[in-house]
Amino acid sequence: MALGGRIDHPPAAIDRVRLPADIGRRFLVFVDTEEEFDWAAPRRREAPATETIAAVPGAHRRLAAFGVRPIYLLDYPVAADPRAIGHLAPLLASGEAEIGAQLHPWVNPPHDEPLTERNSFVGNLPEALEQAKIRALTDRLTAGFGRRPIVYRAGRYGIGPHSARLLEAEGYRLDCSARALFDYSDEGGPDFSGRDAWPHWAGPARLLLELPLTSVFGGRLRRHGARLYRRADAVPRGRGLLARTGLLQRLPLTPEGTPLADACLAIRLALEEGLQLLSISFHSPSLVPGHTPYVRDAADLRRFYAWWDGVLDLLAREGVQPISAEALLAAAWRARATGLPLASAGPA
Template identity: 50%
Template sequence: MASRSIPEPPPRHAIARFRDRIPRYMLTVDTEEEFDWDKPLTRETHGIEHVGRLSKFQEFCEHEGVVPVYLVDWPIANSRLAAEILREPLARGRAEIGVQLHPWVNPPFEEEVCQANSFAGNLHPGLEEAKLGRLRDAIEDRFGMAPLIYRAGRYGAGPNTAAILGRQGIAVDTSVRPKFDYSSAGGPDYRRHPTAPYWLDDGRTLLELPLTTCFWGLLRRQGDWIYPALWCAPSLRGLLSRVGLLERVPLTPEGVSVEEAIRGIDMALDEGLPLLMFSFHSPSLRPGDTPYVRTEEDLDTLYDWWRRVFTYLDQRGVKRSSVKDVMLSIER
């Protein structure tokens, strides 16, 4: 069965639903190397010194009753320490593992390292598949189980990605970030994509779980056309947010306050969204490795963000979920 191009919005009939109609949420972790986000990408200048911090985060999630989904890229897939920390939780079903492709650090190395090629979907399809296949196999070998979920690094899915995932035995994609546009850097434009899960093929074998972003404010119903129109006027976007007219709220602790996140949760649930997809980057678990966590106090704030969000989701009756739960509960 032919797959649809992930950068293209799906037809209305492709929207997926859960049989029990209970809203759910998932926590995904872009589990990746550290690098300087303000400098050009290279194959060499990165580290994995934060990996030991995954142990505390996994313990935290287990205490909260949440199953994190670790989307692992090549440097992490080849980290012995990462495997030592995650193998047991994965085997016990207390964590799940997936693929995250950063092409610039993932062999085979045949392409030029540049902005456009950092979006895997821009690569020649044979090279995109070769990189993804090498990574998928490395994860299965190192962590003891085959990954079933994929996220393109930098959300860089392309016209061939869905077909490649099908051939590689990947059942779920989570590369789409609705209400964001990466086309100015050579990436995809997801502004017209739905925030609800949807099928990427007519045979309903490949499921898209988009990351959750909502508009909040008095102008939220018009957000899909107002926000892009202000692309060249970030100060005006900030003004609209400060006065409560329009704010874009991605569900992440990175750059989003817990109060903003709760507003986003309310908007998503009020709109009937069946699945809330949260995300953040694993280097944020060590101060200084991302712009979002610079001090130990910032790290405490990140953990507190998750505690408060989990508590609020419980209050709203939102069920903790996982890839396994989604695949068992989704209508086909």
């Protein structure tokens, strides 16, 4: 077992999650449900606004019309705002949504660390402080919604060496903090560049299912993607040149920064590779123009919703159905416990 079930390093092949073949191909939608802030400015603890949460129910209805059961990952300012809870609680009560935790350490008590770039990745904090922040957020969500969350994401994908063990101990059973093929080490964060999008069991007792956000390589050299992509970073505009020439392009499955045509290509490539689970994600402030770099005006918002229309239509045509976190965990544990016929687990 590699590194005690940690999720900040590539996992061992033995920890790969296998799913019952009869569930087919599935996708999940995660929403980083968070306060508004200036993405280009230094992080602040003071006066976080959560006005864009009012736009979530409208967006939710559009997704629910396709049968999607989004997983809203709330950070502390949203979880502590009664108005935000008022917008989200009916979605949970209706059974059309699930609630999880997202930890932004700079706005999540206790505030015992200095505000630095490195400390914006919660996994870099001392173990006891990371644990205290996880507990504070978990308790706040439990109080707000009357049930304990079991899905977690570290803000900025900032998982660390102690995170899997702490999450497992706190009762979390699904983590989506890894972002396949991305490297945040230049900012002091984790390096997922060697990690693919296949789910794995994590934690000391392997009670935590780790589902990375889906990213794949496209282009004529995609079979050599991880190695070439790292090397291209050392050349000025090297990655852009690879993409423009059709040789190699990293394709994350998100409406934020990934054009619809590229997202559709990513889906087709992932399915060709036998990936049974697709993970899609976006930030809730993108639902109102002017709060993220991805949706700056009304035209961007129209493209955002057109992206969803196109992606969800393609998924339906390819027979990829939505699945909830609850149903995914039940299927994974059923396969693990009973040895049912399994779908392909992908490359070892």
